[in-house]
Amino acid sequence: MQITCPHCGPRAQAEFVYERTVDSVVPLDATPEEAMKTLFTRNNPRGVDEEIWRHTFGCRAWMVITRHRVTNEITAIRAVGPEAIP
Amino acid sequence: MERYSALSLLRGAFNGQKHWQPAWRDPEPKSHYDIIVIGGGGHGLATAYYLAKVHGLKNIAVLEKGYIGGGNTGRNTTIVRSNYRQAPLHNLFEFGLKMWEHLSDELNYNVMFSPRGSLTLGHSDADMTMLAQKGDAMRCDGIDAELMTRDQVTKFEPLLDMSRSARFPIEGAMIQRRGGTARHDAVAWGYARGADTLGVDIIQKCEVTGFVRDGDAVVGVETTRGRIGAGRVGICVAGHSGHVAGLAGLKLPIESQTLQAMVTEGVKPMLNSVIQTQSLHCYISQSDKGGIVFGGDPDNWPSYAQRGDPMIMERAIAQGLALVPALSRLRMVRTWSGVTDMSFDGSPIIGETPVQNLYLNGGWCYGGFKATPASGFTYAHTLATGKPHALNAPFSLDRFASGATIDENGSGPLPNSR
Numbered sequence: 001m002q003i004t005c006p007h008c009g010p011r012a013q014a015e016f017v018y019e020r021t022v023d024s025v026v027p028l029d030a031t032p033e034e035a036m037k038t039l040f041t042r043n044n045p046r047g048v049d050e051e052i053w054r055h056t057f058g059c060r061a062w063m064v065i066t067r068h069r070v071t072n073e074i075t076a077i078r079a080v081g082p083e084a085i086p
Numbered sequence: 087m088e089r090y091s092a093l094s095l096l097r098g099a100f101n102g103q104k105h106w107q108p109a110w111r112d113p114e115p116k117s118h119y120d121i122i123v124i125g126g127g128g129h130g131l132a133t134a135y136y137l138a139k140v141h142g143l144k145n146i147a148v149l150e151k152g153y154i155g156g157g158n159t160g161r162n163t164t165i166v167r168s169n170y171r172q173a174p175l176h177n178l179f180e181f182g183l184k185m186w187e188h189l190s191d192e193l194n195y196n197v198m199f200s201p202r203g204s205l206t207l208g209h210s211d212a213d214m215t216m217l218a219q220k221g222d223a224m225r226c227d228g229i230d231a232e233l234m235t236r237d238q239v240t241k242f243e244p245l246l247d248m249s250r251s252a253r254f255p256i257e258g259a260m261i262q263r264r265g266g267t268a269r270h271d272a273v274a275w276g277y278a279r280g281a282d283t284l285g286v287d288i289i290q291k292c293e294v295t296g297f298v299r300d301g302d303a304v305v306g307v308e309t310t311r312g313r314i315g316a317g318r319v320g321i322c323v324a325g326h327s328g329h330v331a332g333l334a335g336l337k338l339p340i341e342s343q344t345l346q347a348m349v350t351e352g353v354k355p356m357l358n359s360v361i362q363t364q365s366l367h368c369y370i371s372q373s374d375k376g377g378i379v380f381g382g383d384p385d386n387w388p389s390y391a392q393r394g395d396p397m398i399m400e401r402a403i404a405q406g407l408a409l410v411p412a413l414s415r416l417r418m419v420r421t422w423s424g425v426t427d428m429s430f431d432g433s434p435i436i437g438e439t440p441v442q443n444l445y446l447n448g449g450w451c452y453g454g455f456k457a458t459p460a461s462g463f464t465y466a467h468t469l470a471t472g473k474p475h476a477l478n479a480p481f482s483l484d485r486f487a488s489g490a491t492i493d494e495n496g497s498g499p500l501p502n503s504r
């Protein structure tokens with residue numbers, strides 16, 4: 001798989017590290033029940049999900065990748081600021 | 087079903103081996119079963135077998151979307167052991183290991199269980215301390231574990247690089263002598279034949295595509311071969327738990343990831359045991375055909391592609407070659423991968439779900455093959471009685487909410503921290 005970093009351009013997937021899905025970032029004011037659900041459950045679709053990845057062995061920036069989990073087709077990549085990770 | 091025996095082979099030798107029959111039927115699905123098990127891997131087939139054998143149930147089906155044993159049962163590196171640090175895990179796996187020791191007799195099918203020893207190498211003082219702690223924890227529960235010195239390791243597995251200049255110096259090891267390997271396909275086929283003989287319908291090419299609901303309760307499944315009614319439904323689909331549970335509106339503490347393995351050309355016996363290590367991420371054993379089987383880390387990002395990342399293979403092989411330099415001239419003949427459920431504490435999830443009549447057995451990560459008999463036996467108890475078995479009770483789905491997680495690897499709350 002090749003991932004196009006918004007800052008560095010196309011790079012090998014080996015340079016990137018997967019973090020978690022966008023919807024599993026726990027808001028700081030979440031109730032314990034919400035926090036538990038957000039941290040510990042996933043849609044885990046046989047299809048498209050929005051994922052947070054980091055160009056760890058490159059520019060080290062975070063990004064959100066929309067990817068199909070069977071075909072690995074990437075349909076969108078956007079740079080994100082610190083707000084994506086608590 | 088005719089029993090397999092030396093005598094029947096001999097008799098067959100005199101009439102052209104014409105006595106062989108299909109080992110299981112190929113029935114049409116009925117309109118209703120008391121219990122439906124989704125997934126014809128080792129776990130699902132074992133579950134059906136014990137439902138019939140131990141609980142005397144007659145009206146059971148296993149629904150398999152492809153062919154039985156074509157999932158992770160047929161893709162794994164077949165390591166069987168019970169050397170886990172946490173009591174709920176080693177108790178469950180030890181129950182299973184005791185079943186492995188008699189499984190060929192129980193099923194009248196040779197599963198080729200080979201207790202050649204599961205060797206875990208230590209590369210530092212810290213590794214040796216961890217291994218001693220793990221061994222102590224096991225021995226407290228009556229499970230065999232022995233620490234080995236460097237000298238003992240050298241004698242036991244002579245092809246390891248024991249030099250002081252080795253890339254990964256070996257300080258000692260822990261061995262579980264009763265651990266080993268088994269023939270993966272035979273486990274699926276043996277349980278299938280056993281279950282079929284007891285009246286279980288094994289229905290292949292039958293994918294579950296939805297659940298039939300009556301109010302909150304599940305009362306059947308939609309499949310590619312039509313609607314089938316059910317009293318209780320047990321999910322047992324390895325890497326597809328998230329997808330199948332999703333059909334019932336559930337979100338699980340699971341991400342599906344790729345796990346790879348590979349095998350070399352066959353050579354004469356050169357490795358005595360299953361070699362694993364406390365610090366590295368590679369495991370090596372020699373199959374009965376002579377190939378050297380390698381496994382490594384999961385790919386660490388979600389995927390259902392059944393296609394792995396070469397970087398992970400390279401890392402496992404590099405580590406394996408550093409441990410056993412004599413492997414370097416072998417040719418790799420095959421690599422493959424399976425979709426595994428990575429649960430968030432590394433431990434399986436077995437038991438009821440919030441949906442009435444719907445049960446789950448999943449989250450086996452990289453280590454469920456060894457559990458096949460124990461998983462089937464205890465899940466059958468749960469499906470037959472609606473209650474947890476003492477050995478699977480700690481693995482309930484609600485442990486994440488209550489904080490009673492069972493951290494398999496001591497590495498934190500998310501699968502990718504493993």
Ligand SMILES: Cc1cc2nc3c(=O)[nH]c(=O)nc-3n(C[C@H](O)[C@H](O)[C@H](O)COP(=O)(O)OP(=O)(O)OC[C@H]3O[C@@H](n4cnc5c(N)ncnc54)[C@H](O)[C@@H]3O)c2cc1C
Nearest residue numbers: 125127128129151157158159162163165294424454455456
């Ligand atoms: C490369 C690799 C190496 C491994 N090495 C080891 C090891 O050394 N030791 C060990 O203990 N474990 C190991 N494991 C883990 C082990 O293989 C699994 O935990 C175990 O096989 C899971 O058992 P199962 O019977 O549930 O899986 P499977 O054999 O995968 O069975 C699940 C079945 O469900 C079917 N299914 C899925 N969705 C549906 C649907 N909608 N409808 C109907 N059927 C469906 C699938 O087709 C499949 O046949 C390894 C796994 C892999 C991938």
Ligand SMILES: [Zn+2]
Nearest residue numbers: 005008055059
């Ligand atoms: Zn970058």
